[in-house]
Amino acid sequence: MPMNNTMNSGHSGARSLVVWDPLVRLIHWSLALSILLNGVVVDEDGNLHKWIGYVAVGLVGVRFVWGAVGTKYARFSVFPLNPVAALKHLTAILKGVDTVHLSHNPLGALMVYNIWATVIVIGLTGYMMGTIRFFGIEWVEKAHEIAFSWLLVSIALHVGGVIFDTWRSGVPLVRAMINGRKRIPKDRTVN
Amino acid sequence: MIERLFPIIKRERRATVLAVIIILQALCAMFFLADVIIDLSEGGHLDDIHLVFEGVAALALICGVVYLMYELRDLLSRMEAMDVGIRAARGEMTTLIDVFFDQWQLTPSEREIAQFILKGISNEAIAQMRGTAPSTVRAQCTRIYQKAEVDGRAQLLSVFMEELFHAGEAVGKHI
Ligand code: HEM
Numbered sequence: 001m002p003m004n005n006t007m008n009s010g011h012s013g014a015r016s017l018v019v020w021d022p023l024v025r026l027i028h029w030s031l032a033l034s035i036l037l038n039g040v041v042v043d044e045d046g047n048l049h050k051w052i053g054y055v056a057v058g059l060v061g062v063r064f065v066w067g068a069v070g071t072k073y074a075r076f077s078v079f080p081l082n083p084v085a086a087l088k089h090l091t092a093i094l095k096g097v098d099t100v101h102l103s104h105n106p107l108g109a110l111m112v113y114n115i116w117a118t119v120i121v122i123g124l125t126g127y128m129m130g131t132i133r134f135f136g137i138e139w140v141e142k143a144h145e146i147a148f149s150w151l152l153v154s155i156a157l158h159v160g161g162v163i164f165d166t167w168r169s170g171v172p173l174v175r176a177m178i179n180g181r182k183r184i185p186k187d188r189t190v191n
Numbered sequence: 192m193i194e195r196l197f198p199i200i201k202r203e204r205r206a207t208v209l210a211v212i213i214i215l216q217a218l219c220a221m222f223f224l225a226d227v228i229i230d231l232s233e234g235g236h237l238d239d240i241h242l243v244f245e246g247v248a249a250l251a252l253i254c255g256v257v258y259l260m261y262e263l264r265d266l267l268s269r270m271e272a273m274d275v276g277i278r279a280a281r282g283e284m285t286t287l288i289d290v291f292f293d294q295w296q297l298t299p300s301e302r303e304i305a306q307f308i309l310k311g312i313s314n315e316a317i318a319q320m321r322g323t324a325p326s327t328v329r330a331q332c333t334r335i336y337q338k339a340e341v342d343g344r345a346q347l348l349s350v351f352m353e354e355l356f357h358a359g360e361a362v363g364k365h366i
Contacts, residue, residue, distance in 0.1 A: 012289040012302065018274070021267050022203055023210040023260075030214070055218060062217045062256075069260055071267055102293065180203075189302075190293040 016183040019073045019102050020176060023066055028177055031059045031119070035151065050130065057123035060116050073102050079109035086110045093168065100169045100188045108165070111158050118154060121147045206270065209263045213256055220252035279354040287354065295338040304328060305335050308344055309351065 020028075034056040042049050067076040085106035092099075104112055125144040128134040166173045170185040184190065227245050236242070278287050288309065292302050300321075307317045314332065318325040332344075341347050 012292065013286060015286045015289045015293070017290055017293060018271060021210070021263070022207045023213060023263060026207070026210050026214060054221070058218045058221045059214065061221065062214055065217075065257070066260065069257070069264070071264055184293065189299055191296050191298075 014186045016181045020180045021071045024074045079104040081113045118151045213259045217256045223249035
């Protein structure tokens with residue numbers, strides 16, 4: 001056992017921490033599913049498309065409340081929207097700093113808020129398209145489509161970022177979004 | 192079968208069920224609330240008994256969601272305490288110490304010093320071993336205590352002693 005070794009040198013062993021609670025995970029995969037369904041499977045002129053859209057907005061709504069009252073790593077306060085911190089994180093990555101974040105890293109946080117905001121914009125413009133006041137008005141439809149394209153770009157970047165950060169930090173992030181635990185490799189520092 | 196593949200499902204069943212109910216109930220709340228708002232904007236009146244019921248239902252659902260969220264948080268924090276106890280009982284104290292240090296976000300040098308503290312080594316001896324001034328070590332200790340939200344050396348130790356004392360209990364309850 002390397003026990004004495006680790007106790008003496010200040011080095012740490014591999015360990016796993018619970019970070020994502022069941023609500024965060026359920027909301028994440030339900031949101032992903034709803035976007036997959038509405039983007040690929042379901043007829044966009046049908047009623048089902050609308051209902052799935054409302055569900056997606058509802059999921060984001062629940063996540064917002066949970067961000068205020070939820071578990072430690074699900075709170076907005078641990079991953080604030082901070083472009084300056086995101087930029088700093090980017091330069092740290094380029095310098096090869098290999099620290100681990102228990103919640104979202106600052107760059108990831110930027111993307112997460114972007115995705116939530118985009119889903120809400122899509123939901124809002126989608127709702128407007130169905131109202132008498134905005135029915136057939138071109139800019140609403142255009143906004144709905146542009147926001148959806150932006151969401152697709154964002155998701156591509158999001159998944160790319162997850163893969164990259166899994167490689168960089170050595171923490172299997174997708175597994176953490178499934179079973180809730182981040183497995184931190186030995187000798188990595190958390191911040 | 193599924194539970195064997197994903198042991199997490201069994202361990203987290205209660206929490207997962209709560210989370211599912213929270214989501215479903217929140218969606219229902221949203222539906223009723225939207226319905227009330229649309230009815231009102233289309234000239235409905237609050238003395239309409241149908242509308243009143245819908246409004247009350249929406250309010251009750253929203254209160255329920257918030258209440259269940261607090262319940263879920265409570266359940267999860269109890270589960271985490273139990274998890275810590277089980278790890279301690281299994282003799283995984285080194286891992287547990289790493290996990291606590293992670294949660295406090297100690298820097299590598301703070302980690303090293305904190306480990307010396309847990310071994311009962313004095314500040315002066317730590318300074319000597321690390322080749323730094325005692326005042327530096329004292330300042331770093333202060334940072335560690337702040338991050339761990341304890342008053343000092345004795346309390347830092349007691350954080351881990353407590354887990355050891357409760358370890359047997361937690362395992363007894365779990366089995
Ligand atoms: C439609 C598709 C998706 C959307 C809209 C989406 C959206 C999000 C959002 C909003 C979060 C923040 C979660 C929270 O704090 O509640 C997140 C996190 C995460 N997502 Fe996705 N996601 C999608 C697909 C995926 C896929 C396909 C994967 C797997 C490769 C994935 C892996 C993750 C991981 C690992 C995290 C946590 C990142 C971290 O540790 O900081 N997502 N996603």
